[in-house]
Amino acid sequence: MARKLLLEHINVPGINTFDVYRSKGGYAAVEKALKTMSPDDVVEEVKKSGLRGRGGAGFPTGMKWSFLAKPEGVARYLVCNADESEPGTFKDRYLMTYIPHLLIEGMIAASFALGAKISYIYVRGEMMPQIRILEKAIAEAKNAGFLGKNILGTGYDLELYVQPGGGAYICGEETALLESLEGKRGNPRIKPPFPAIAGLYGCPTVVNNVESIAAVVPIINEGGDEYAKVGIGRSTGTKLISAGGNVKKPGVYEIDLGLPVEEFLYSDEYCGGIANGKRLKAVVAGGSSVPILPANLFLKTIKNEPRLMSYESLSDGGFVSGTMMGSGGFIAFDEDQCIVRNTWNFSRFYHHESCGQCSPCREGTGWMEKVLHRLEHGHGKMSDMDLLVDVSKKIEGNTICPLGDAAAWPVASAIRHFRDEFEWHVSHGAEAVTRNFGLAHYADPLPQPETVA
Amino acid sequence: MLRVEETQAPVEFSPELISKFDDVKSRYPAGKQKSALLPILHLVQAEFGWLSAAAMDKVAGYLQIQDIEVYEVATFYSMYFLNPKGKYVLEVCRTGPCCLVGAEKIMDYLEEKLGVKEGEVTADGLFSWRGVECLAACGFGPVLQIGPEYTFYENLTKDSVDKLIKDLKEKGKN
Ligand SMILES: Cc1cc2nc3c(=O)[nH]c(=O)nc-3n(C[C@H](O)[C@H](O)[C@H](O)COP(=O)(O)O)c2cc1C
Numbered sequence: 001m002a003r004k005l006l007l008e009h010i011n012v013p014g015i016n017t018f019d020v021y022r023s024k025g026g027y028a029a030v031e032k033a034l035k036t037m038s039p040d041d042v043v044e045e046v047k048k049s050g051l052r053g054r055g056g057a058g059f060p061t062g063m064k065w066s067f068l069a070k071p072e073g074v075a076r077y078l079v080c081n082a083d084e085s086e087p088g089t090f091k092d093r094y095l096m097t098y099i100p101h102l103l104i105e106g107m108i109a110a111s112f113a114l115g116a117k118i119s120y121i122y123v124r125g126e127m128m129p130q131i132r133i134l135e136k137a138i139a140e141a142k143n144a145g146f147l148g149k150n151i152l153g154t155g156y157d158l159e160l161y162v163q164p165g166g167g168a169y170i171c172g173e174e175t176a177l178l179e180s181l182e183g184k185r186g187n188p189r190i191k192p193p194f195p196a197i198a199g200l201y202g203c204p205t206v207v208n209n210v211e212s213i214a215a216v217v218p219i220i221n222e223g224g225d226e227y228a229k230v231g232i233g234r235s236t237g238t239k240l241i242s243a244g245g246n247v248k249k250p251g252v253y254e255i256d257l258g259l260p261v262e263e264f265l266y267s268d269e270y271c272g273g274i275a276n277g278k279r280l281k282a283v284v285a286g287g288s289s290v291p292i293l294p295a296n297l298f299l300k301t302i303k304n305e306p307r308l309m310s311y312e313s314l315s316d317g318g319f320v321s322g323t324m325m326g327s328g329g330f331i332a333f334d335e336d337q338c339i340v341r342n343t344w345n346f347s348r349f350y351h352h353e354s355c356g357q358c359s360p361c362r363e364g365t366g367w368m369e370k371v372l373h374r375l376e377h378g379h380g381k382m383s384d385m386d387l388l389v390d391v392s393k394k395i396e397g398n399t400i401c402p403l404g405d406a407a408a409w410p411v412a413s414a415i416r417h418f419r420d421e422f423e424w425h426v427s428h429g430a431e432a433v434t435r436n437f438g439l440a441h442y443a444d445p446l447p448q449p450e451t452v453a
Numbered sequence: 454m455l456r457v458e459e460t461q462a463p464v465e466f467s468p469e470l471i472s473k474f475d476d477v478k479s480r481y482p483a484g485k486q487k488s489a490l491l492p493i494l495h496l497v498q499a500e501f502g503w504l505s506a507a508a509m510d511k512v513a514g515y516l517q518i519q520d521i522e523v524y525e526v527a528t529f530y531s532m533y534f535l536n537p538k539g540k541y542v543l544e545v546c547r548t549g550p551c552c553l554v555g556a557e558k559i560m561d562y563l564e565e566k567l568g569v570k571e572g573e574v575t576a577d578g579l580f581s582w583r584g585v586e587c588l589a590a591c592g593f594g595p596v597l598q599i600g601p602e603y604t605f606y607e608n609l610t611k612d613s614v615d616k617l618i619k620d621l622k623e624k625g626k627n
C-alpha cells in the first residue's frame with residue numbers, strides 16, 4: 001500500500017512516549033484544529049472524509065457528529081468505545097498499547113469539534129495494562145499543555161479520563177456502555193432517544209470506536225478530501241484488520257479499503273497464507289457476529305468477481321452469499337476445523353453475554369446453544385437444523401439491541417453454507433465427535449453463473 | 454449467585470485506599486459519583502482478592518448509594534469475584550478464535566497440572582483457573598491473563614504454562 005495513515009510510525013522506538021510521538025509530527029492535528037479551525041470546520045472535514053464508524057456498524061462519523069444536540073447550558077460528552085470484546089477483534093488493544101497518543105490526540109480534536117469539556121475513554125476492565133498506558137499518556141499530554149485548562153492558550157478546556165469496565169461483551173453496545181459508565185449494570189437502553197439527544201447523564205453524547213477517533217488525526221492533518229482519495233467508493237480511508245485463526249502471520253494490519261481479499265490472505269505483506277501448509281475452509285471476515293462464508297464464496301462473489309476488503313464488496317450478495325466488514329476481526333478456518341463446533345462455541349458466547357432483558361435473546365441464545373451442543377456431541381437430529389434456523393429468525397429483529405441479531409446470524413449462515421457438514425454430524429453420531437468432516441467442497445471454484453440471454 | 458459468606462469478617466479500608474477512591478470520584482460531574490462504582494470495585498478486589506458483602510456494603514456507604522446498587526453491579530460483570538479465589542487466578546480465553554489454535558488443550562492441561570476443576574482453589578491456596586470470553590488478543594492465542602494487573606501471557610504452550618506456574622509458585626511463597 002502507498003502510505004499508512006494510522007500506523008505509519010508504529011515501529012519507531014519510544015513512539016508510546018509523548019516526546020517521540022511529538023517529534024514525529026504528533027499533536028499537529030490538535031494545533032491545527034484548535035488554532036485555525038472552528039468546531040464546525042472540523043465536523044465538516046470529517047464529513048468530507050467519508051469516514052465510517054470502525055466499531056462495527058459503519059455509520060458515517062461526520063453525520064453522527066452533526067446529529068449531536070446542542071441545547072444552551074447543557075454539557076455534551078464524547079465517549080470513546082474501547083470495550084473491544086467482539087471475538088476475533090484485537091486492533092484497538094494494539095493501537096492503545098503501541099501508539100496511545102494517537103487516540104489521545106484524536107480525542108482532543110474530536111472533543112473540540114463536539115464542544116465536550118469532559119470526555120471519557122471506556123476501556124474493558126481486562127485491559128488494565130492498556131488503562132495504565134493511556135493514563136500515562138494523558139498525564140504527559142496534560143503536562144505539555146494539550147489537556148486541561150486553556151489548551152495551547154486557545155481558551156478551550158478539556159479533561160480526559162479513562163474508565164474501566166467490569167467484564168461484559170454487551171458493554172460494547174453504546175447505550176449499555178453509557179449505563180455502565182454511570183455505574184450500573186450494562187443493560188442496553190431502548191432507543192429512541194439516541195445518545196445524540198440523551199446519552200451520558202441524560203446529556204447529548206457521541207460514542208465512537210477507538211479507530212474512528214484515531215482516524216480524525218490524519219483527516220485533520222491531510223484534509224477530508226485527501227483522506228477520501230484513499231480507498232474505494234464509499235469505503236474511504238484505511239482500516240485496521242485484526243487477522244487471526246489459522247493464518248500464517250496473525251496480527252494487526254492497516255489496509256487501504258478496497259484491497260482484494262485474496263491479496264490480504266495470501267500475500268507476504270499481510271497474512272502470508274494459511275498456517276502449516278493447510279488449505280482455507282472458511283472465513284469470518286468482520287468479527288464473530290457477521291455471517292461465516294466458505295472459502296470459495298469468500299474469495300469470489302456469487303457473480304464470480306474477486307471480493308475486496310470494502311464495506312460494499314464484503315456485503316455483496318446480502319445475507320444469501322455475502323457477509324459484512326463489521327469490526328475488522330478476520331478469522332480464517334483451515335481444513336481441519338469443525339464448523340459445527342465453532343458455531344456451538346459462538347452460541348455459547350452469545351448466551352453467556354446476553355444481558356437477559358429481552359426474552360427472545362435470553363431464551364433463544366440458550367436454546368441455540370443447547371441444540372448445537374447436542375449436534376456437536378453426536379446426539380443431534382436431522383430436524384435440528386430447521387429448528388435452529390427457526391429460533392434464529394425468532395430472535396432476529398425482535399430485541400432491544402443488536403446482540404440478538406449478532407447471535408442469530410452466525411448460526412443461520414453456518415447452516416445456510418455448511419448444511420451438509422451439520423447433516424454429517426447427525427448421520428455419523430459418535431464418529432463425528434472424533435473425526436472431522438474436513439474441507440469437503442468448500443474451497444472448490446464456484447459454479448459459473450448462468451448467463452441470462 | 455450472591456451469597457453472604459458466614460465467615461465474612463468486617464473489612465477496613467485503609468486511608469491510602471480511600472484516597473484512591475477520592476481520586477476516582479473526582480472524575481465525574483457533581484452528583485454523578487455512582488460512576489465511580491466499577492473502578493472502585495476493581496480497587497477493592499485488587500486489595501482483598503474478592504468482593505465480600507461486607508466490603509460491598511462499605512463501598513455503598515462511601516458512594517452514598519444503596520447496598521443493592523452495588524450487588525447488582527458486582528453480580529452482572531464477570532470480573533468481580535463474589536467468593537475467595539486462589540492468589541493467582543489464571544483466566545484462559547475459551548472463545549472460538551483461540552480454540553482454533555488450541556485453547557481447549559491448554560484448559561485441559563491446566564486442570565491436569567493444577568489438579569483442580571474450573572473455579573476451584575488449589576490446596577495451597579495459590580491457584581484457581583477458569584475459562585473467560587475473548588480477551589481481544591485472538592491473533593496471539595492461546596492466551597491467559599492474571600489479575601489484578603491483568604498481565605497477559607500469549608501464544609501459550611504446555612512448556613510456557615509449566616514455566617509460568619513454576620514462576621508463580623516461587624513468587625507466591627514470598
Ligand atoms: C453487542 C454489541 C457489541 C459491540 N461492541 C463494540 C465494541 O466492542 N467496540 C466498539 O467500538 N463498538 C461496539 N459496538 C458498536 C457500538 O454500539 C457503536 O455502534 C460504536 O461504538 C459506534 O462507534 P463508531 O461509529 O465509531 O463505530 C457493539 C455493538 C453491539 C450491538
Ligand code: SF4
Binds near residue numbers: 188
Ligand atoms: S438483545 Fe439480548 S443483549 Fe440486547 S438488550 Fe436484549 S437481552 Fe440484552
Ligand code: FES
Binds near residue numbers: 089546551552587591
Ligand atoms: S478469541 Fe481468545 S482472545 Fe479473542
